[in-house]
Amino acid sequence: MRKIAIDAMGGENAPEAIVEAVLKAKPELPEDKFIFFGDEGKMKELLPADDDQIEIVATTEVILDEDEPVKAMRTKKDSSMVVAANWVKEGKADALLSLGNTGALLTCGIFIVGRIKGVARPGLMPTMPVESSDDGFNIIDVGANATSKPEYLLQWAEMASCYAEKVRGVSKPRVALLNNGAEFDKGDDLHKEVYQLLQDSSLNFTGNIEGHELLQGKADVVVTDGFTGNAVLKSIEGTGSVIIHMLKDGLLNNGVKAKLGALLAKDALKSVASRFDKDKYGGAVLLGLNSPVVKQHGRSDARAVYYAVKQIDKILTEDLTNTFKQEFSK
Amino acid sequence: MRKIAIDAMGGENAPEAIVEAVLKAKPELPEDKFIFFGDEGKMKELLPADDDQIEIVATTEVILDEDEPVKAMRTKKDSSMVVAANWVKEGKADALLSLGNTGALLTCGIFIVGRIKGVARPGLMPTMPVESSDDGFNIIDVGANATSKPEYLLQWAEMASCYAEKVRGVSKPRVALLNNGAEFDKGDDLHKEVYQLLQDSSLNFTGNIEGHELLQGKADVVVTDGFTGNAVLKSIEGTGSVIIHMLKDGLLNNGVKAKLGALLAKDALKSVASRFDKDKYGGAVLLGLNSPVVKQHGRSDARAVYYAVKQIDKILTEDLTNTFKQEFSK
Structure with a gap:
């Protein structure tokens, strides 16, 4: 049985939305066991007793959004996130899902769960x-x-190309480099060099992609440095929510x-909104760790968490981590 | 009389939309003379004869969007853009407006019009x-x-702060640094160092701003490295146009x-669209040159060009370039 560690205390709607989501996904995933890390009283109240697919691990602390990541990991040793990460590290669980503090989850992922040997740096990758x-498409x-x-x-x-192929079922994923122009010699030294590396790789590299093309579906995987990727992702999300907010207000x-x-x-507006519903793709995966770690938005509701649980099941089914281990230990 | 050089041949709607815009702005700007660079036959056909505010300079070549910028500047010596830039360089015109090839305009700006002494690198700055x-807000x-x-x-x-104050009339512009987090120690080495420089400056520095906050009006000036700024600007524009396109299609x-x-x-939707109409702010200014150079989108219609003409008049009225010259030659 595969075991998924659930940080039940992270995010705005914890633990109710998280429990609701897992209970909904559970019958569809009979091979999975869900280990909840969190307040024992609340867990017992919300979860069914005597269920082979469910286990509770009592923790007494919670890492908050305002906590400084490294300090939180070091000092809140009995927090739901840190204990869950340790279970994954020790092989008592196979993957970790959290809606909590992103920086703290990255820190726990890198320092507790640990990098795959041969992977220089893990990268955070949502599906947009x-x-x-x-x-x-995936962006990392x-x-x-x-x-x-x-x-x-x-x-x-x-x-990311491997993820797109195995988890999302995209055949020969088109990989593009986020850059400031279409031509091969665009960008700063970093991006020029990456262009050559991608060109020389066995990936299905389709060249540069620019910011305005991201949502047009021209690539299945977009690779970017973490600084630009962070700014671009937040800009896309911010622009979308500002426009939708103004539309609602205007109407x-x-x-x-x-x-x-x-x-x-209403129906027409809903169909637009559903196309831009990124919840259905699950959470952002921290790729390159010894076990899958998935971060779902802190504001996520039960529906979004449900998709993240299904996503983790798929990542485990496809044995993505072992594929990476074999690939990068060469 | 101030003289504004108009590259009449750049952009999708050239020269008609450009001529229409200038003729509309002309009566409001009696102190300005407009020098049109372009095909003589077309110019004479579209422009009134015997008008003290209008002059035509015949050119025989046009720099196209697909032309390589540096090569275009060097080889198309009789193009509307290159000749116009030379007039500005020689002091026969005080500013340059173009809707043409952005890279070529940047190249002509830097190599023909020239940098202000003491300015390390000119920066391209739209108002969003x-x-x-x-x-x-301005982003540069x-x-x-x-x-x-x-x-x-x-x-x-x-x-940019000086521009926001003098041209846009913002008192003590709030200046923010685009970064990947709110805290002072966020970002790579470049952005950490810039944070300190801004902190120690006499600017009204309000700290870091993240991608999702850009359209929320939290800053009057956002400063960013040119690579990230390019990706973010294009992402915002791309997201906006994708959502609006899907809405139209859906409705x-x-x-x-x-x-x-x-x-x-309809009226409610229009009011949202008009809030996001960036044409009313004019074009993107290449700040740090010996004379103002303004780039307006290649797809611009007469209305957008009209605002760019008014913007250039305001930049000249406020004598922005001399302010910079005094500031940076210290």
Whole structure:
């Protein structure tokens, strides 16, 4: 039986939404066992007793969003996140899901779960929506690394391409490099060098991609340095939420006519929103660790967590980590 | 009389939209003379004869969007852009407006018009919209430089702050650094160092800003390295246009009900679109040159060009370039 460690205390809707999501996914995943790390009283209250697929590990501390990551990992030794990470490290669990403090989860991932031998730096990789289909694309790294070297980006591209193929079922994923122009000689030294590395690799490298093309579905995997990737991901999310917020406000606070219009156009507006629903792709994976670590947004509801649980099951089923271990230990 | 050099041949709607825009702005700007560089036959056909505010300089070549910038500048010596830039260099014109090839305009700006003594690198700076007001914000550099050093960013911040104050009328502009977190020690070495430089400057530095906060109106000036700025600007524009495209498509191709809804909600939707209309702020200014050079989008219509003409008049009225010259020659 595969064992998934669930940090039940992270995120705004913890632990209720997390428990609800796992209980919904559980019957679909009979091969998985879910180990909940969190407040014992609350866990017992929310979870069914005598269920072979469920285990509770009582923890007494919680890492908060405002906690400094490294300090939190070192001092909150009985926090749900740190204890869960230790179970993964010790082989008592096979993967870790958390909605908590991103920096702390990256820190626990790198220092407790540990890097795969041969992987220079783990990279954080969400799956993002595209305009033209429900396929989405992966982008790596979106902020696990403030400073990046060419060889990091090559490894991230290799791991993300493997993820796109095995977990998302994309055949020969198109890999593109986020750059400031289409031509091969664009960018700073880092990106010029990465272009050559990708060109010389066995990946299906399709060249540079620019910021405005990201949501157009031109690539299945976009590789970027962690600083730019972080800024770009946040800019896309910020722009989307500002426009949607203004639209809602404009439609609901502009008199009866606009309100009626919004009501009539409801289905059409919903179909746009559902295309841009990135929850259905699961969470962001920290690729390159000894076991899968998945971060889901702190604001996630049960539906988003449900997809992250299914995503982890798929990553384990495809044995992604062992593929990486074999690849990079060469 | 101030003289504005107009590259009449650049952009998708050249020369008609450009001529239309200038003719509209002309009566409002009696102190300005507009020198059109372009095909003589077309210019004479479109422009009134015997007008003290208008002059035509015949050119025979056009730099195309697909031309390689440096090569184009060197070989197309009789192109509208190169000749216009030379007039500015020789003091026969005071500023340059173009809708043409961005790379070529940057090249002509830097190598023909020339840098202000003491400015390490010119930076490209558009004005972008914000959610909460019509004020917008400036972001610099959005791609004139693939590689950036700390001192470049400090100078860009100083010039952009001066622009925000004098041209946009913002008192004590709030200057923020685009970074991957809120805390002072975030980012790579470049951004950590810039944080300190800004902190120690006389600017109204408000700290780091993250990608998702850009459109929220938290800063009047955002300073960023040219690589990240380019990716972020394109990502914001791309996300906006993808969402708007999908909305239009969703509302118009989802049956009668959605169409009727769109009709009723038309004014509300328009008010959202007008908030995100960045044309009203003019074009992107290449700050740090001996004379103002403004780039307007190649797809711009007459309305957008009109605002760019007004913007250039304001830059000249405020004598921004001499302010920079005094500041940086110290």
